[in-house]
Amino acid sequence: MEQSKNPCRLILLSTLLWGLFAHGMMLLNKFSFHDDAKLGFGLGATVTSGRWMLEVLKRVTEFVFGGSLYSLPLFNGLLTLILVGLAACMTARIFRLRRVYSCVLLAGVMVAFPVVTAMMGYMYTVPYYMIGLDLAVAGAWLICDGDRRHWYRLPAGCVLAACAVGVYQSCIPIVLSVMLLHMMMSLHDDASARRFDFFYKGLSLALACALFMALYLAVNWFSLKAAGAQLSDYESINTFGFGGWSEYLDRAARAYREFFLPPPMKMRDMYPTASLRWLYQAVLWFGVLLGLDRAAQLFRRKPRRGLEFLLTLALLPLAVNFIHVMVDVKMIHSLMVYSKVFVFVGFICLLENAALDRLHYPRWIYR
Numbered sequence: 123m124e125q126s127k128n129p130c131r132l133i134l135l136s137t138l139l140w141g142l143f144a145h146g147m148m149l150l151n152k153f154s155f156h157d158d159a160k161l162g163f164g165l166g167a168t169v170t171s172g173r174w175m176l177e178v179l180k181r182v183t184e185f186v187f188g189g190s191l192y193s194l195p196l197f198n199g200l201l202t203l204i205l206v207g208l209a210a211c212m213t214a215r216i217f218r219l220r221r222v223y224s225c226v227l228l229a230g231v232m233v234a235f236p237v238v239t240a241m242m243g244y245m246y247t248v249p250y251y252m253i254g255l256d257l258a259v260a261g262a263w264l265i266c267d268g269d270r271r272h273w274y275r276l277p278a279g280c281v282l283a284a285c286a287v288g289v290y291q292s293c294i295p296i297v298l299s300v301m302l303l304h305m306m307m308s309l310h311d312d313a314s315a316r317r318f319d320f321f322y323k324g325l326s327l328a329l330a331c332a333l334f335m336a337l338y339l340a341v342n343w344f345s346l347k348a349a350g351a352q353l354s355d356y357e358s359i360n361t362f363g364f365g366g367w368s369e370y371l372d373r374a375a376r377a378y379r380e381f382f383l384p385p386p387m388k389m390r391d392m393y394p395t396a397s398l399r400w401l402y403q404a405v406l407w408f409g410v411l412l413g414l415d416r417a418a419q420l421f422r423r424k425p426r427r428g429l430e431f432l433l434t435l436a437l438l439p440l441a442v443n444f445i446h447v448m449v450d451v452k453m454i455h456s457l458m459v460y461s462k463v464f465v466f467v468g469f470i471c472l473l474e475n476a477a478l479d480r481l482h483y484p485r486w487i488y489r
Contacts, residue, residue: 125220130211132222136229137207144234148242149199158244163192165247170354174345175257175288179250193246202242205252206233212259216266216300217307217471224474231466236392240456254289255296255460257282262300265330266308276330283334288341295444295461297334301327302441303464306434307471309420309427320430370447377443381465382406392462409469410435412476438468 126132142149157166168177183191191198210232214225232238241248264279286293305323346352384393384402393399413435421428440447442461445454 126222126225129214129220129225132225133210133214133229134204134207136226137210137233138203140230141203141206141233145199145203145239145242148239148245149196152193152195153243154193155243158193158246161246163246164190165250167354169345169349170351172291172342172353173288174342175254175285176250176290177345179253179289191246191249195245198245198249199242201249202238202252203233205249205256206238209252209255209259212256212263213300213467216259216263216304217467219470219474221474224470227470228467231470232463235460235463235466237456237460237463244457251290251457254286254293257286257289258293258296259300261286261334262297262304265297265327265334266301266304268326268330276326277333280330280334280337283330284337284341287334287338290457291448292445292458292460294335294448295442296464298331298441298444299438299461299464301330302434302437303468303471306431306438306468307475309431309434317426320426373447373451374440376451377446378439380446381439381443392456392459405466405469409465409472412469412472416472416475438465 165176165180168174168180180190183189207229210229213232214220214228219225219228241251261279261281261283264275264282266279268274268276268279283293283297286297305327309320384399386394386396386399393402413431417428417431417435419428420431442464443459445458445461449458
């Protein structure tokens with residue numbers, strides 16, 4: 123199992139190659155439909171949709187280029203591939219992925235995920251959404267790496283996470299997924315670890331989530347005041363977060379249900395055909411087995427660590443499908459569910475962590 127000497131270079135190259143195979147048709151041709159046909163020379167709603175950072179990026183683009191990015195397939199498409207590659211590089215650093223197959227798989231999963239394909243249909247805005255992805259991953263990374271010696275990383279990560287949400291609110295599940303996966307994969311049987319470290323880490327991440335959301339809402343309020351505008355009622359944007367507890371419990375249950383049994387032929391579904399759903403189920407349950415195996419190893423060495431790992435594993439479906447908790451299921455569409463990619467990212471992390479040559483499996487499995 124050879125390790126890459128330069129994982130970032132390998133990931134960027136793999137992202138470009140996977141991206142050309144997956145999205146070459148969109149990069150080398152021009153297809154305009156839906157919003158792209160009428161907004162190809164602009165950007166659409168920003169501040170009134172709670173996307174104040176999107177307005178900032180728009181103004182920076184106009185200052186640098188003298189106008190909008192427009193719906194330019196080759197330029198925007200290649201820029202998108204590079205931005206996804208940067209997110210993949212940060213993801214590999216966060217989870218310490220260095221094996222060649224892990225880097226290549228990670229790049230392929232993150233750039234060829236169906237959400238990216240859907241976003242390519244909105245070529246005028248896809249680079250901005252990918253900047254939001256980079257901000258979300260970078261913010262989660264800094265939040266997770268914050269400690270007493272590097273206290274500044276936590277506020278810096280919260281600022282980046284808030285900016286990511288200001289680009290597109292569906293970045294919230296991405297931040298949650300990265301933080302939870304990092305917490306899950308960092309569990310080990312270190313004898314020097316204190317009894318309540320897991321609790322303190324979970325509490326600090328919860329406080330960080332509250333902090334970056336408070337920062338996002340504060341800047342959102344100021345941006346609306348400065349623009350003399352109010353939140354749009356489009357798809358009930360101005361009423362998000364006003365549901366009762368029973369409604370949010372139902373949404374959480376749906377998040378778990380659609381994690382294990384994705385619905386066929388829905389706009390929010392990434393696996394619309396039976397064969398893709400079967401493939402998803404196969405990867406999902408193999409990942410569950412890998413997760414249970416790691417939990418068993420931790421439990422044998424230190425029972426508390428095994429239980430903590432199982433808890434984070436049980437929360438993963440809620441994190442990757444948190445968009446189901448945020449909004450009504452009727453409003454969820456394919457552009458809002460990129461966080462689902464972290465199901466496969468988690469699988470890659472578990473696969474590398476399993477280190478088959480050290481597991482007590484029969485030799486014929488890994489020959």
